[in-house]
Amino acid sequence: MAKVEKVQKVKLTPQEKAVNRHKSWVQMKNDKWLYLLLLPGVLYFIIFKFAPMWGVLMAFMNYYAGVSFFQAQWVGLDNFISFFKDSSFLQLFRNTLIISGMNLVFYFPLPIILALLLNEIKVQWYKKTVQTLIYVPHFVSMVVIASISFMLLKVPSMEGYTGGAIYEIIRKLTGKNVNVLGSPGAFYWVILIQNMWKESGWGTIIFLAALAGVDVEQYEAAIVDGANRWQQMLYITLPAISSTIVTMFILRMGSVLNTGFEQLILMQNDLNRSTSETFDTFVYNRGRVDGDYGYTTAVGLFKSVISIICVQTANWAAKKTGQSGLF
């Protein structure tokens, strides 16, 4: 962004200052109805967004369910120290990073590839139909997605019965009866595939929007120059969406610790807890379910701070490489 020219500051006499103050007061009085319109939204942000930020102080207190907030003792950094020493810390960190990492490696390129494929389609009705179909899972609730996965993966309820469709396919391919839902090793893959199923179609929208802005003449010129389709994609289409790709990548890096947490809570069970517990699910389970408020607030605060560092770093890196960055 171009630097805004600084308006030259002129020293004002006290009288002029008073006049200005009076003017702005009149201005604000004129706008009283606008402030009234703003009131509900401002109250909303104060109560539901800023008040909880003040509640972050709990991270430095020995506060849990059943104790009054004012009786809770200040314990300084004890919550953080015991969290870092806790054996579950490394596990949470590992699970969070693996789930995010797998999403980054396997899920992230998928909408880009899909958008590039769709971009090659010249038959409009076919393109529309495919788009219509692949956007559907995005709007369906996570509970439905999890429930369907559950039905597809379930083990037979009785001898002689059939299991879910995917359970049967795995059985035919490997000859083994695998309880995917209860296996810690498979958990990461279940989450990844659900993600791909639910979001990869919807993820194409932003790339298709970027592609819609590409001038058709560029392709025509390339054809005249003898470029084949592969070269057209490499030298026209990809550069056209590269800044969008970087933007999306920054967003993803920034939320590297935000594992799709509604999804994890749904798919979590006692059998896969060693791989399914991440920072978010831990905060829910220990904080909301067990009532360990101070400790889990500390965990949540730790996560928030790392997240901010991630966003800032990714943004800084993007600017360094000549991209516009997010802010």
Added chain:
Amino acid sequence: MLSIKRRSVGDWIADVIIYVLLTALALLMVIPFVYVIAASFAPEHEIITRSLFIIPKEFTLDAYKRIFDPNDYGLRVLKSLGISVFITGVGTAIDLFFSTTMAYGVSRRHLKGRNIIMNCVLFTMIFSGGMIPTFLIVKSLGMYDTYWALLLPGAINAYNMIIIRNFFAELPDGLDEAAQIDGCTDIGIFIKIALPLSMPMLATFGLFYAVGHWNDYFNALLYLGDSSKYPFQLILRNIVMLSNDTQVDPNVLMPQETLKMAIIVIGTVPILIVYPFLQKHFAAGVMVGAIKG
């Protein structure tokens, strides 16, 4: 111009691969839904012997009868559906009220303090108090175990509010000047001019907020203690994923697996009904801004 475009063999092969790939992917994404719908109309003995099918051999409504039978699942399911409809309707109205009033306020360029407010809003997008502090605030306001907890804490989505603000900011300035001369207050301009001019935008965000409320289960899990207050998505989860009742008598098969399929269908159908409307709107590019922030 197009006459020089001669299609090579490579082009044909590429086309075939692209079409096959896209068709396969699109089918892969919808087949699970088709299967669940088919299975919900199949008799229980079919679903426990066939693992995947698109058309049931026999057609029956037994599962749906059991779901809506008041002596069976009926009361629980219908009550939760009613709760979900209520939350979706009232919640969407509340969301739109909070989002548009605030968006209009901060869209007025001359307004003193608007930059401070916007910076605060942006700050909440990168930092939040977290789940437990928010939960305790909601609890201390007396909203725990009430529907207020599902309606108010998520009333404004900061991304959506910013897009709505951008929309209001682009309304021509002359309009409100004229209205002001006619003696209209800012609230009058907002209701009589700004809102009617932005109906398509309101419909878009209304739909997206509504889908969000219908699909939401986590707030209910977080803020509701009494399971008789659960909305439909939680009942769906409990029936499909938590109940593992086995058949009492293998000779008289009660719809159980098919019942699970049927209840998944009921959770999906409202989305499929509004889907054509949704599709019409997100094509307009509104959501692109939402994703980018």
